[in-house]
Amino acid sequence: MGVGISVEHLNAWYGQTHTLQDINVELPANHATALIGPSGCGKSTFVRCLNRMHETNPIARAEGVVKMGDMDIYKDAEPVQIRRRIGMVFQRPNPFPTMSIYDNVCSGLKLNGFRNRKVLDETVERSLKAAALWEEVKDDLKKKSGASLSGGQQQRMCIARALAVDPEVLLMDEPASALDPVSTSKIEDLIFQLKSQYTIVIVTHNMQQAARVAENTGFFLNGKMVEFDSTHKIFTNPKDKRTEDYITGRFG
Amino acid sequence: MSTNPLYTPPPGRDESPLHIPLDINSRYIRLNRVRRQAVNRAVTVLAILSTVLVIVPLVAIFVYLLYMGASSLNLAFFTKIPAPVGAEGGGMANAIVGSGVVLAIASVLGIPVGIAAGVYLAEFGRGKMLAAAVRFTADVLNGVPSIVMGISAYSLIVTVQHHFSAFSGGVALAIMMVPTITRTTEEMLATVPHAIREAALGLGVPKWRTVLSVSLKTASPGIITGCMLAFARVAGETAPLLFTAFGNQFWSFKLNEPIAALPLQIYVYAISPYDEWHRLAWAGSLVLIVMIMVAVTLVRIYAARGMMKGAS
Numbered sequence: 001m002g003v004g005i006s007v008e009h010l011n012a013w014y015g016q017t018h019t020l021q022d023i024n025v026e027l028p029a030n031h032a033t034a035l036i037g038p039s040g041c042g043k044s045t046f047v048r049c050l051n052r053m054h055e056t057n058p059i060a061r062a063e064g065v066v067k068m069g070d071m072d073i074y075k076d077a078e079p080v081q082i083r084r085r086i087g088m089v090f091q092r093p094n095p096f097p098t099m100s101i102y103d104n105v106c107s108g109l110k111l112n113g114f115r116n117r118k119v120l121d122e123t124v125e126r127s128l129k130a131a132a133l134w135e136e137v138k139d140d141l142k143k144k145s146g147a148s149l150s151g152g153q154q155q156r157m158c159i160a161r162a163l164a165v166d167p168e169v170l171l172m173d174e175p176a177s178a179l180d181p182v183s184t185s186k187i188e189d190l191i192f193q194l195k196s197q198y199t200i201v202i203v204t205h206n207m208q209q210a211a212r213v214a215e216n217t218g219f220f221l222n223g224k225m226v227e228f229d230s231t232h233k234i235f236t237n238p239k240d241k242r243t244e245d246y247i248t249g250r251f252g
Numbered sequence: 253m254s255t256n257p258l259y260t261p262p263p264g265r266d267e268s269p270l271h272i273p274l275d276i277n278s279r280y281i282r283l284n285r286v287r288r289q290a291v292n293r294a295v296t297v298l299a300i301l302s303t304v305l306v307i308v309p310l311v312a313i314f315v316y317l318l319y320m321g322a323s324s325l326n327l328a329f330f331t332k333i334p335a336p337v338g339a340e341g342g343g344m345a346n347a348i349v350g351s352g353v354v355l356a357i358a359s360v361l362g363i364p365v366g367i368a369a370g371v372y373l374a375e376f377g378r379g380k381m382l383a384a385a386v387r388f389t390a391d392v393l394n395g396v397p398s399i400v401m402g403i404s405a406y407s408l409i410v411t412v413q414h415h416f417s418a419f420s421g422g423v424a425l426a427i428m429m430v431p432t433i434t435r436t437t438e439e440m441l442a443t444v445p446h447a448i449r450e451a452a453l454g455l456g457v458p459k460w461r462t463v464l465s466v467s468l469k470t471a472s473p474g475i476i477t478g479c480m481l482a483f484a485r486v487a488g489e490t491a492p493l494l495f496t497a498f499g500n501q502f503w504s505f506k507l508n509e510p511i512a513a514l515p516l517q518i519y520v521y522a523i524s525p526y527d528e529w530h531r532l533a534w535a536g537s538l539v540l541i542v543m544i545m546v547a548v549t550l551v552r553i554y555a556a557r558g559m560m561k562g563a564s
Contacts, residue, residue: 056453058378084456094447098469108455111465158451165455 003069003168003199004029005050010064012045012054019045021223023064027216032191032200034210034231037220038246043203044091046220047171050201051086052079068169084108086169087162092178093154095146095161101137104146104157108165123164131160132190152183159190163198170194172202176209188213207247211235219243314541321538324531329539334501334517337526344536346503350418350512351540354497355487357422357507362429363479367468369430370437370475375463387438390431401427402492410496418504418511421497425489429482436478440471476555480548487544490515514540 005027012020020042027033035043048054049062052073066073073082095104103110105124114120124141128134133156137149146157155175162170172191176184191200191213204210210217211231218228219240227234227243238244245251275281328343335342369386377383405424410416444467452462468475486492493499498510499520514536521533 051454053450053454056450080456080458082456083454088454090447090450090454092447094445094451096448096451096466096470098472107452108457111452111455111457111461161451161455 005169005199005201006065006067007050008065008067010046010049010062010066012042012049012062013060014045014057015059019223020049020062023225025218025225025228027199027201029199030195030197031216032195032202032214034214034217035201035203035220036205036207036210036217036246037226038251039205041220042223043220044173046225047088047173047201047203050169050171051083051088053083053088055079084112084165085167086171087165087167089155089159089162089170089172089175091174093151093158095149095154095157097145097147099146100142101144101146101149101157102141105160105164107161112165124160127160127164128157130163130190130194131156132186133157133160150183152179152186155179155183155187156190159187163194167198169199169201172200174203174205177205184209207235219246221246317534317538317541321531321534321536324535325538329532329535333503334532337524337529342532344512344514344517344532344539346500347512347514347517347536348539348543350497350500350504351487351514351543353418353505353507353511354421354425354493354513355483357419358425358429358486359479359483361422362426362482363433365426366430366433366479366482367437367475369434370441371463371468373434373438374441375467386434390434393427393431394435397491398428398489399491399494401425402494402496405492406495413508415508416496416498416510417508418497419507421493421511421513422507424492424496425486428486428489428492429479432482432485433475433478436481437471437475440474440478441467443474444470473555476551480551484544484548487547488515488540490519494519514543 007023007025007027010020010023011018023046035046037043045054049064050066050073052062054060054062062074064074068082068085071077073086096107099107102124105127106114106120109120109123125134125138128137133153136153137144137157146154149157155178159170159175176187179187188209191202194200200214202210202214214231216228217231217234219226219234219238219242221242227238227240229239234243235247238247326343328341329345330343330348331345332341332343333346334344369390373383373387377386401424404427405420409420409423413420448466448470449462452466453459457466493513493516497513497516499516500510500512502512504511518533518536518540521529521536524530
């Protein structure tokens with residue numbers, strides 16, 4: 001089951017640049033939340049703060065309260081533990097080039113020292129099925145390198161890889177932006193199905209995509225969250241003038 | 253302007269306003285094409301010539317070694333220790349084994365240190381003063397003449413122990429291996445895309461595990477090549493062994509005693525006044541080169557076997 005995330009007074013910096021300024025938002029459990037906004041507005045930084053990937057960059061830092069359920073992920077937990085509970089899918093498919101499809105999918109378990117053959121087999125099958133890739137790859141799981149798949153397949157494999165560690169939240173940073181329309185629609189279908197079990201946060205440049213998959217949408221501009229509301233409301237009756245300008249295509 | 257045979261206007265339009273048809277046979281384009289093809293041909297020829305220039309000395313040396321050394325190769329060469337001057341027979345068995353021992357010591361000491369230093373430079377030391385110092389030291393060390401390595405090992409180990417030893421020879425060669433391995437490891441790790449590291453970190457894999465199982469594994473073909481290069485380079489070194497391993501005319505397997513080594517034996521035989529020894533020196537050189545080639549090829553094959561098909 002998914003778990004909700006609440007963010008209070010979140011600020012983030014890259015060196016001297018104040019990339020996120022005082023973000024406050026509630027991301028409800030088992031819902032998909034879309035984050036939209038022009039390039040460089042802080043959407044990606046925001047999701048990277050949610051699983052503490054932001055701080056892997058030596059010049060980056062973040063302050064504020066991010067609660068996952070009752071746990072403050074900046075105070076009560078180690079980054080490594082947080083990332084196992086909050087999975088992430090990146091903009092470009094990033095399979096491990098030296099690993100087979102099988103090893104890619106269960107890498108999160110294997111690299112953390114998990115070796116039980118039977119459980120690994122089951123996890124790989126379950127995750128690939130959940131990512132709608134099982135039928136396409138089941139015959140050469142261990143024969144083919146993960147990097148030999150097509151871009152869309154690679155991205156679904158990366159989603160399977162994230163699901164394999166059984167997270168509660170799934171962060172997706174423009175998961176379909178490097179893919180063709182067919183692969184994109186497969187990923188969107190997938191997000192739709194995954195919502196019942198995971199809390200999903202998806203960054204997207206594609207507003208139709210946000211409208212299709214997400215119940216709630218947040219609009220970022222210049223490091224601030226300008227507006228957060230139900231997707232329907234954001235796209236039909238936004239409160240803020242800047243949101244309206246953005247979604248009607250007047251800028252960005 | 254003549255019509256372009258490669259261009260068909262879209263249906264319902266005679267001429268696209270956005271697409272000016274190119275006349276591929278116009279004077280300008282024709283001249284440009286001829287020039288482009290000429291340059292292409294010239295550069296291709298240059299590249300082939302350079303390749304030949306690189307390969308010819310290698311092949312020439314090898315053929316000459318075969319010519320001079322092959323006739324002196326026999327079973328005794330690989331099974332007997334050197335015979336006294338004038339006596340028939342004798343071989344370099346002890347030197348072949350001795351080289352193996354010294355090189356094994358050098359690899360066991362040099363490869364882990366070199367790789368570890370390279371990992372530090374690439375994964376942990378970005379932008380740190382210590383990393384810059386290590387990098388600079390490695391580059392300087394790379395240019396230090398090999399005899400200096402021998403003297404260092406001599407003063408650090410031999411003068412302390414008061415006797416020559418296989419171990420000190422191994423240390424001298426290890427010091428020579430480290431900078432090459434460190435720098436190649438660093439460069440190879442730098443070619444591993446950041447996205448792959450993020451993928452591992454994003455799965456909740458600790459940094460040390462990511463470095464070990466993802467970065468190093470992805471970069472391993474290049475790192476192995478670097479290690480083999482360093483190995484091949486020191487395998488033929490004579491100078492660092494002159495006053496460390498020292499050489500030995502008899503069997504020796506003890507690490508704290510002088511030990512024979514092929515390059516040393518070749519050196520001693522080559523500067524001797526005896527024809528028989530000269531022939532053995534040629535044979536020894538041939539064996540040395542073949543041994544290095546076999547070792548490098550075996551490691552390459554072994555390393556290639558572990559790679560996944562279709563991996564880029």
